[in-house]
Amino acid sequence: MALRRVARFVGAIGLGLCPLLAAQEAQDAAAQIERAQELACRGRHAEARALYKKLAAEFAGTEEGKLAAKRALPSALLGACMLVENGPSAKRVDIVLLGDGFELDHQRAFDELAEDVPPLFERVEPFREYWSYLNFVRGVCLSADGGIDGFGRDYDTLLGGFTLDTDAGHASVDGEKVRDALEQIPGSDALALVFVRLGLLGTAGGGIAVIGGREANTVIHEWGHAFGGLGDEYSSRTSKHRTASAGINVALTDDPKKVPWRHWLEARHPSVGVYEGASGQPMHAWRPTASGCAMNDGQAFCPVCREALVLRLYSIVDPIEEVTPLAPPPGIREPIVLWQDPIEIRVRTLKPATHDLEVRWWIESAGMYPITPGPGGPAEARELIAPTKETPGDRTQRGPLRALPVAPYKEHDTGKDGVATLRLARDDLKPGLYRVTCRVKDTTRLRGERFPWVLKDERGLLESERVWWLEVR
Ligand SMILES: [Zn+2]
Numbered sequence: 001m002a003l004r005r006v007a008r009f010v011g012a013i014g015l016g017l018c019p020l021l022a023a024q025e026a027q028d029a030a031a032q033i034e035r036a037q038e039l040a041c042r043g044r045h046a047e048a049r050a051l052y053k054k055l056a057a058e059f060a061g062t063e064e065g066k067l068a069a070k071r072a073l074p075s076a077l078l079g080a081c082m083l084v085e086n087g088p089s090a091k092r093v094d095i096v097l098l099g100d101g102f103e104l105d106h107q108r109a110f111d112e113l114a115e116d117v118p119p120l121f122e123r124v125e126p127f128r129e130y131w132s133y134l135n136f137v138r139g140v141c142l143s144a145d146g147g148i149d150g151f152g153r154d155y156d157t158l159l160g161g162f163t164l165d166t167d168a169g170h171a172s173v174d175g176e177k178v179r180d181a182l183e184q185i186p187g188s189d190a191l192a193l194v195f196v197r198l199g200l201l202g203t204a205g206g207g208i209a210v211i212g213g214r215e216a217n218t219v220i221h222e223w224g225h226a227f228g229g230l231g232d233e234y235s236s237r238t239s240k241h242r243t244a245s246a247g248i249n250v251a252l253t254d255d256p257k258k259v260p261w262r263h264w265l266e267a268r269h270p271s272v273g274v275y276e277g278a279s280g281q282p283m284h285a286w287r288p289t290a291s292g293c294a295m296n297d298g299q300a301f302c303p304v305c306r307e308a309l310v311l312r313l314y315s316i317v318d319p320i321e322e323v324t325p326l327a328p329p330p331g332i333r334e335p336i337v338l339w340q341d342p343i344e345i346r347v348r349t350l351k352p353a354t355h356d357l358e359v360r361w362w363i364e365s366a367g368m369y370p371i372t373p374g375p376g377g378p379a380e381a382r383e384l385i386a387p388t389k390e391t392p393g394d395r396t397q398r399g400p401l402r403a404l405p406v407a408p409y410k411e412h413d414t415g416k417d418g419v420a421t422l423r424l425a426r427d428d429l430k431p432g433l434y435r436v437t438c439r440v441k442d443t444t445r446l447r448g449e450r451f452p453w454v455l456k457d458e459r460g461l462l463e464s465e466r467v468w469w470l471e472v473r
Helices: 002-015 019-041 045-058 063-071 104-115 117-123 175-183 216-228 262-266 303-316 379-385
Strands: 076-084 093-100 134-142 192-196 202-205 208-212 275-278 281-287 320-324 336-338 343-349 358-365 410-413 419-424 432-441 463-472
Touching: 019 045, 019 063, 019 076, 019 134, 045 063, 045 076, 045 104, 045 134, 063 076, 076 093, 093 104, 093 117, 093 175, 104 117, 104 134, 104 192, 117 134, 117 216, 175 192, 192 216, 202 216, 208 216, 216 303, 262 303, 320 432, 320 463, 336 343, 343 432, 343 463, 419 432
Parallel strands: 093 134, 093 192, 192 208, 336 463
Antiparallel strands: 076 134, 202 208, 275 281, 320 343, 343 419, 358 410, 358 432, 432 463
16 A cells, blocks of 8 residues: 555656646646637738747647647648637537648638638528528648649648549549648537639538639539538539449439439429439439539539438537526436426527427426336336437437327427527426426428428437426425
C-alpha cells in the first residue's frame, strides 16, 4: 500500500506539472487557438498565422501545440467561422464550405464565393422549407500555391485539388485531406462543399461535393450527390469509362414493380414514371422524371429526390429541439411529482418554413412497463427497455418507434412558436406512477400539396419521442 502511494507521488513529479496546472495550460492554449481563429475569420490572416506559429512553439508536444503547428504550415485551415447559424451545431446539419488553391491574396474572393452559397440553398426545395435545419460554416482555407494538379504538374494546396481524367476534366480533391480539415471543425457532420479555384465542373461522393471555379449552378446538383446519395438523371456521357450505377433515383430496369421509386408509382404521382436515360447513359438506365430535376437539367428536385433529401436531413436532425423538464435517460425512472400545483411539460420542436410538426402525448400506467423484463411481461415493454443503439448525430440506427397500445391523451400541432405544452393538474389523474410520452412527427404534408414529401420512411426518421415518469400523489 505504502509503496504504491510513493510510486504515484514519483509519477506526478515525473510529469513535471501538477494535473491542475496542466489543465489550466490546456485551457489557455485552447483560448489562444480560439483567438487565432477569430483573427483568421476577420481577415487578419497574417496575424493568425503568426499566432499559430508562436503557439506551436509554446505548447509543443500537447494536442493544442500539434493543432497550432498544423495551422502554421504554408497550406493550412486557419479557422472555421459561422456564416449562417440557425441553431446549435449538434442539432443542425452543418454544411462546411472549403476552398482549394486560394492563396493569401485570394481569401476575399473565397469569402464572397462562400457568402453566395446559402442563398442558393434558400431558393431550392426541400432546403427552403427546411432552411432552419441548416447551418453554414466557412472554413478559412489557405493554399501555398494557386494551381490544380494534373497533366504532370503538382502544387501545394490545402485539399490536394486535381483534374480528373474525364472528357471535360472535372475537378476533384483528396478526400483524406478534406476529412482532416473537417475533423478540426467542432460539431461538423463530415459534410463539405469544396470550391477548387482553378477547377472545372464538379464531382461528389461521401458527403463531399466539389465545385470547379465559381460554377454556382452545379452547387445544388453536386450537393444532391454528396448529401442525398442521388445519381445523375441526365443521359449524356461524361466519360467513356463510365458505367451506370443503380440508386435512389436510377434504376437498371424499367420494370415499374422493381424500380427503387415504385412507391411513387403505386401512389400515382402525376410527374413520376420510368424514363430511359440516366447515370450518364442514353440507354439501359432509367430515371423517375422526364425532365426538370436538379439531378438532370433542372433547378428543383423531383419528388423522388426530394423525399431522399428530407430523410437525409432527418438522419441528422431530431425534430425535437429541447424539452423542459429534461427527460431522464432510458432506464432511469426519476419521476416528476404532481401534487398540489399543476405541472407543465414543454417541448420545443424544429420549425419548417410553412408547415407545423404534429405533436401527440400519451399517459400510460407505469405498470405497463415492468422494470425487470421477465416471463409474463408484455413483449413490447421488454423491447423498450433494451438499450438503444442510437449514437449522437446518427438517427438511422434507432428504427421506427413501436405503436403505443392506447389512444393519445392529447394531439395538436406545434404552431407558430414551435412549442407544445402538456399541462396537468392533480385532479386529471388518479394517484399512481405514470409514463408520459411525447412524440413529434413531421407529416411532410404542406398546404396545397396533394402528396406528402415523404411517402416511405422505413426507419422512422420523421418521428422522435421523449419519455417522462410522473408520480401523482
Ligand atoms: Zn430527381
